[in-house]
Amino acid sequence: MKRAMSKRIVAHRLIFCSLGVVGMAILFIGSAATQPWFHSASASQSAHHPTTSPPGKSHLPPISPTPQSVQQRLGSFPLTPTVALVKGKNTDPSALRTVTQVLREDGVKQIQKISAQSAQKQSSHAPLTIWIGGPSENAGSAAQLKSLNAEGPTGLPAGGYVLATGRNHGRAEIVLSGVDQTGTFYAAQTLRQLIPARGHSRVLVPVVVIRDWPSMQTRGVIEGFYGAPWSQQNRISQLNFFGENKMNTYVYSPKDDKYLRAKWYQPYPADKLQQIHKLVSVAKQNHVNFVYALSPGLSICYSSSSDLQKLMAKDQELYNLGVRTFALFFDDIRKTFHCQQDQHKFGNDPNPPAAAQAYLINQFYNKFIKTHPGTQLITVPTDYYQAGHTAYRDRFAQLVNPNILVYWTGVGVIAPTITDADAQKTYDIFQHKLLIWDNFPVNDYVPHQLLLGPLVGRDPGLSEHGVVGLTANPMIEAEASKIPLFTVADYAWNPHAYKPEKSWQLSLQRFGGSAYVPLRNFAENSLQSKLSPTSGDTVLKQQISAFWQAYDAGDSIQLQAAAAKLLNRFATLKHTPSELQAKLNNKEFLTEIKPWLDKLTMESEAGEAAVRMVTAQSEGNDQAAWRQRQIFDQYMQKANAIPQVIGSGVIPPFLLKAQSESDTWLQLRTPMTSIHGKHRTVR
Template sequence: MHRTRTAAATALAMALAVLPLTGMSGPPGTGHDRAPDGARTRPLAAAAPSLSPTPRSVQRRSDRVTLTPSVTVVAGPKADAGALSVVEAALADAGAQHVVRAGRAPGGGQLAVYVDGAGADRALAELGARGPGGLPAEGYALAVGEGRIALSGKDATGTYYAAQTLRQLLPHRARPGAQVAGTRIRDWPATPLRGVIEGFYGTPWSHEARLDQLDFYGAHKMNLYVYSPKDDAYLREKWRDPYPAERLAQLKELVDRARQRHVEFTYALSPGLSVCYSSDADLKALTAKFQTLWDIGVRTFAVPLDDISYTDWNCAADKDRFGTGGGAAGAAQAYLLNRVQREFIAAHPGAGPLQMVPTEYSDVQPSPYKKALAAQLDPKVLVEWTGVGVIAPTMTVRQAQQAREVFGHPILTWDNYPVNDYVTNRLLLGPFHGREKGLPEQLAGITANPMIQPAASKLALYTVADYAWNDTAYDARASWGAAIEELAGGDARTARALRAFADTGYASALNPQQAPELAAAIAEFTAGGPARRLDAVLQTLEDAPAVLRDRLPDRGFVRDSAPWLDAAHAWGIAARTALRLIEATRAGDGARAWQLRQRIPELMRTAQSFVYVDMRGKKVPVLVADGVLDTFVDDAVAAHDQALGITGRPRASTDLSVYQDNAPSRMTDGEDATYFWSGAAPRAGSVVGLDLRAERPLGPVTLAMGKSDSPEDYLHQGVLEYSSDRTHWRQLAAFDGKAEVRAVPPAGTKARYVRARATRAQDNWLVVREFTVSGAEQATVAGGPPAAGGSALRSAGDGDPATVYRAARAPQPGEALEFTPSAPRTARSVVVLRPRGAPGPAARIEVRTGGVWRTLGTLSGAYTRLAAGGGAIEAVRLAWRDPSAVPEVNEVILH
């Protein structure tokens, strides 16, 4: 017995019948300024902010309805069972103690809720609300007032969605008596299909997570779930093989849950790795696999042909039949899909339109492949498209029109957001963004590809649901805030913690700015704002993981985010320590500043130590607010360097994306085994650069690129350039085909900025192991004791307090460490920095002026600052006095 077609499939079929293959007719906004039946809508600003997706029309009445202890639900004869369950649960959550169903309202002041049928139509009319007549599929009407509530859908799914809106209108109360404002709502979706395609590579979702996702989709008026996980071998490598009984039973449970939530379960089989398009046997295997899914209730099917090669046939028969090239591949795919459409879909009444993903899925450029699909593929087949780019930063009405034109079929977007299988070190927690208003009208639907982390995906998916239902009212930031409030369960403290944490994962291809709220707080402080305000923001971030672990209702979100929560806590500590370093530096408290400065490297190591372990056991260091928190800490250290009168380590930067945790700072860490690694191939004009933090003489510049297991990952053609203002650049050297580049500037050259710029595009990514600029003015360090292995005497005077001279032994009688600047310098003081907690031997601090040594004082703890007196200092000497302790010195500074 065939199941009747779902509302989602019916809506899609209607859309395919009316969607033109050119631009929509009528003036812009026509479809949004009026309801489909011509009724005018109220301004969307009138909508309650708690309603999501935002309804098309919300009108406030002047009265209120009271939640009575007993409530009667008057259901029409065909009222949707799922809708009735949602209504009754919402009434109970609002404080109703007895919720009963009856054929008529009891009277006597008791609240009645009418769900579909003649009673609902009559109540809607009496409350001044129009029924759902004239609305598209899944539209609904809802009214609250005069002691009753009425809701009615265009179809069963519309009624279910009306119930979900009522659930949001009603309060959460432990007892009756709550009042609900009188309201009239008339609502319908912007596009027929709205949902999620589980199509990522990586750690699979659990069965329980998929069930939870289906509940989430139904609650947010998403009506489509495409089952296409790359981890399911029975979809790809083993596509011909039947599912084991236990796996099939799990799929049936998903199909049943989807039906209950008014979500169309689409099964996507991907045979492209091995299919012979012309083979009767393979067609039989494919349709037989579909039949097993049909038998458990699946009614919508897809054949993705993405991420395969169409230049190599899987069988000689295809080459003989179709020829070679893109046009031949399009013809072969159309041939197979047309047979599936004709011999399976059309032969199963109630089946939804067949969906397919083309091999060329990410652009709108005409090609022989697309031409063949447009001309030969059955017009009933729905084509999926990712936009212009695999991960499209923006998507416009015109691009969608072009996609319809070039493919010659209605378009369902496969939007690769918030998917993170290509950046597994990140959670993408920002909103759906960059999609033009009016886009949904051009489409058969919108599906979003989620993250490997299912529960953490809900923040972004909430905003996708908002946009897909009502794009004209969509505001990305407002929707994001509402998503946070919902996931926090309405608890203010939890919401603050979740917002602080989500802000650290805001950036993506769709949302270029990382951590916008944290970055704004840092910018305010940098511009002169009070430290206490920034400290409060950082304290919230530091505490957020513990708050979320203790209070967030969605435990899956906590499990998904565990290493990122740990990293956020650690970064909060590191950033607050950096803030205190800035305060101590500004206050001139050198000892306190040095004490804090020495804590930062270990805090940074801790913050960078947390990992995500993928399905293959690979440990991937996670990132939170990268480019914001790490830059703030780095700037605090640089400010301390400046206060000490040294330049410190250069800051590295790039305009290229970063692969995993291989950050630009690794170009300047002094370790050849670590490296910056780009996440994309350089274009002409791509740069990696150094900020030397002050204009200074330039010594030799060295650029070490590539690595042993990817030796071609270097700039194959480029130039080295320098500048004092980052605006006017002068060429230092050109290079071509060299992974190791060294250039010596002309004598007297000064600059603050040095960069390597690509002068042509290339296919290989970029690895930079070390990017160094030697200074023309170098201090020398001599004497003893000799340095231990892995250390060097010069570390005591290299201008970088992060490096340490560690002696190999205790000093011998008369032994001293002598620091000589490149030229005599007049200084107010001599500063000696030593590791905290390392007492080291006692020493006299002596300076030589006019060829004569004089004693300034003795070393005292980790931070010693002594007035230098008059005259140009020619050298500084630490004359060791304790033969029992091993010396350690971070830096000797003339300041």
């Protein structure tokens, strides 16, 4: 959604492995000091009142998205080589599969799968029993929660769950109880983080009760950018990522898919339908709602029964594949008609474009959605980003069926902030429930930039002002998008507990594993966006500032000290690409970011030469200054040949200023006989 067209988490089990034991302890202590991981609240209470752990308790590993309520109790027990899994008739298959995978990765040798009925008749001989499924899935889980002094999930919102661990008559137990199957699946994802794999180390399960639920009903991603759509492999990887991070929505709407927009009326070829069918299947396994969106506004005749039939026939294909949520989008089009029939029917309406679109939307709702039980409809109005009333908005709101969900980007196509007040005003205008189309971290309008920072500028109370959820529009680079999308998932699940910086750090740790440090160095130089226009490499910023201050003051001692630090930082950045390539086991990500890695190498080399060049000038060492200027020019030429932007707002300004200082110095020393031994003008 743009006005201009210029637009499994990898190694997630390796949490903090690059930091070591001491580093982990420091990080956990630091995190607790700024924002406790533990919250105690009921479903009717705000979830952002922190509580502290009693003395003698070790901190839990970080859990994302941040749970609504965590009660850590005294003690822990080992994850034993033999574990019994107790499932009911309706236990979610994906949750069962996830728990089995987690146990295998944690070194469990024997997994006994038994039914709840069998478990109630006779006790398992396994030293640890895991009960999987809430009241609607596993009849035995309620009694086990009670024995662990934990309240069940009844009454929690959809997707809510209770995860309880402890000992019952000396036997270790874990209960994963969702208010529905999705909740149980989310409990399994939390268990994955609660007992992260530690290689050959003994895994200890903390005694804890986690009572959790999503604050936003709809949380996910809309593939809605201009440019090359994601590949099938990208989308499957993303859907698995969404499930792991408790996102429940994927909107299929790449702008450059001709079957969605330019050729919306054409049926899909068989191979394309097969690909979509696979995506719908993977989405279902991850408890993700696959939303199919058509954008017919470039050519449709709104009042044509024939065009309506084409729309319904197209969506019937998708319904047959298992899609149950559909969308009709009218963003980024002109408010003009494509047939004389529309002019005759709507020309005298107070706002003809709004009336025409509302007519088509309502016709589709009445003749397709209402005749296909279990389906729902979303739309995007043409005025999707403006502030306040417009004649189009007012008429659209008046005419469109109130059961239809309306997309809104916030104020502006790319909204720096989305406030509770703006949401309430927009809801009051449309009088329809709002779904936020968040144009972050989308980069189709700046395709030479990566936007790897966290989601910022979104108020925590949006769901209290007519907003049912948020879907983020990602970058063209699918794997790179996972870094900021992790923070989107964190925000949407529990906005009141969301801390952008902490969420971002955890995203880098999960994504990077042993490559966390070089990944952070790279990501810190890919932060600047319309949401965070001044973000950048803070360490580098400070060192550059200190360098120029010493240079301007003519303080040679301070300049040498500042230059040494700056050279060290540029050397670190120069080696970041090779470190990432050596340590990060994500070939797709490395392929995506290769041009930016190359640019970082060239600019870092130029940065080193710039520091030495300016320092030599300050010392009056003309020969060294000229030698470094030549090196500087060589690397700048290579850097400028790469269109990608890295270190925006930090590295390029430093290089330009250094070049300007050198140009001034050269002009003062032309002809440069003292450097070259003969008369020569340098340009």
